[in-house]
Amino acid sequence: QVQLVESGGGLVKPGGSLRLSCAASGFTFSDYYMSWIRQAPGKGLEWVSYISGSSSHTNYADSVKGRFTISRDNAKNSLYLQMNSLRAEDTAVYYCARDGESNGGDFDYWGQGTLVTVSS
Amino acid sequence: QSALTQPASVSGSPGQSITISCTGTSSDVGGYNFVSWFQQHPGKAPKLMIYEVSNRPSGVSNRFSGSKSGNTASLTISGLQAEDEADYYCSSYTSSSTYVFGTGTKVTVL
Numbered sequence: 001q002v003q004l005v006e007s008g009g010g011l012v013k014p015g016g017s018l019r020l021s022c023a024a025s026g027f028t029f030s031d032y033y034m035s036w037i038r039q040a041p042g043k044g045l046e047w048v049s050y051i052s053g054s055s056s057h058t059n060y061a062d063s064v065k066g067r068f069t070i071s072r073d074n075a076k077n078s079l080y081l082q083m084n085s086l087r088a089e090d091t092a093v094y095y096c097a098r099d100g101e102s103n104g105g106d107f108d109y110w111g112q113g114t115l116v117t118v119s120s
Numbered sequence: 121q122s123a124l125t126q127p128a129s130v131s132g133s134p135g136q137s138i139t140i141s142c143t144g145t146s147s148d149v150g151g152y153n154f155v156s157w158f159q160q161h162p163g164k165a166p167k168l169m170i171y172e173v174s175n176r177p178s179g180v181s182n183r184f185s186g187s188k189s190g191n192t193a194s195l196t197i198s199g200l201q202a203e204d205e206a207d208y209y210c211s212s213y214t215s216s217s218t219y220v221f222g223t224g225t226k227v228t229v230l
Contacts, residue, residue, distance in 0.1 A: 035219070044123065045158070045166065045209050047219040059217050062121065095165060104154030105211050105219045106171030113165060 002026040002109045004096050009114030016086050016118070022079040022096030022111055030054070030074040033099035035107060036081045038092035038116075046092075049081065050099065064090075086118045124149065124210055124222035131228040137198040140225045142210035143191060148220055150191035154213035157186055157195045161206045169208075170195060197227070205229045 008020040020036070036048040049060045049070040058070050069082040079096050093113040100108035125143040132138040142149065142157075149155055155173045158166035168177050170186035173193060183198045193212070197204055210222040 037221075044224040045160075045211075045221040047211070047221060050219070061218060100168070100171065100177075102154070102172050102175075104152070104172060105156050105213050106154075106168060106177075107156070107158070107166070107211075108168045108171075108177060110165040110167075 002098070004098065004109055004111035006094065006096050006111040006114040009094065009116045011117045011119065012086055013120050014087060014118055017082070017084045018086065018116060020081040020083065020094055020096075020114060020116070022081075024077045024079065024096075024098075027098070029072075029077040033057075033103055034072065034079045035097050035099055036070060036079075036094055037097055037107070037110075038090075038094045039113075040089075040092040043092075048094070051079070083116070086116075088118050090116060091118045092116060121148075121214055121216065121218060121220045124212060124220055126208075126210060126222040126225045128223070129226045129228065131230055132197075132200045133230045134200055134202065136200050137196060138200060138227065140195045140197075140208055140210075140227070142193040142195070142212075142222045144193075144212055144220070145191055147215040148212040149188065149193050149210075151215060152213045153188070155186070155188060155193040156211045157184075157193075158209045158211065159204075159206045160209065166209065200229055202229050 097107035100106040157170040
């Protein structure tokens with residue numbers, strides 16, 4: 001069965017850095033685009049970034065462009081999000097999600113999320 | 121990229137049908153058939169309910185259906201049940217090769 005497990009969240013000061021990880025299992029990881037999606041406390045969903053199966057294509061929301069970097073290691077079935085220059089408004093639960101067969105945002109599997117809190 | 125516009129709340133009695141709208145622009149909802157809908161219960165991860173405007177993933181009840189007209193997509197829940205009470209989000213692919221989510225709709229079963 002498909003499983004996505006995020007880790008790496010925690011409390012960080014404004015301007016600090018954090019690296020999130022997502023361990024995938026139960027499917028051929030390299031065949032799928034993967035995304036990070038976040039949800040601030042009590043707020044809606046916000047797409048953050050995606051990466052293609054071969055890592056050749058990436059894209060970012062304007063709100064994180066230049067500060068966040070998405071990457072993957074297909075040999076380790078792992079997805080990553082390097083977050084630099086963190087701001088209070090980056091506080092959220094961060095989910096990793098698999099983009100399904102249509103490759104058009106049909107995020108068919110999600111992890112349980114990892115909470116990132118940016119505060120002094 | 122601005123969030124797609126959804127009504128903040130929609131309610132209905134058990135057995136009734138409700139429809140949630142999702143309004144974007146020609147650069148997202150109106151320009152592509154990559155509109156998805158997600159259900160989220162409190163404290164849980166979102167669940168895919170509809171993809172490519174009107175397709176249901178395996179295991180999702182046929183009480184859920186999707187459609188699109190112009191820049192507005194819609195999710196209809198027929199035969200409303202207590203378990204359908206949740207937050208619902210639409211999403212769309214955009215002309216910037218990104219994705220955008222809707223503002224979210226809280227569905228209440230009276």
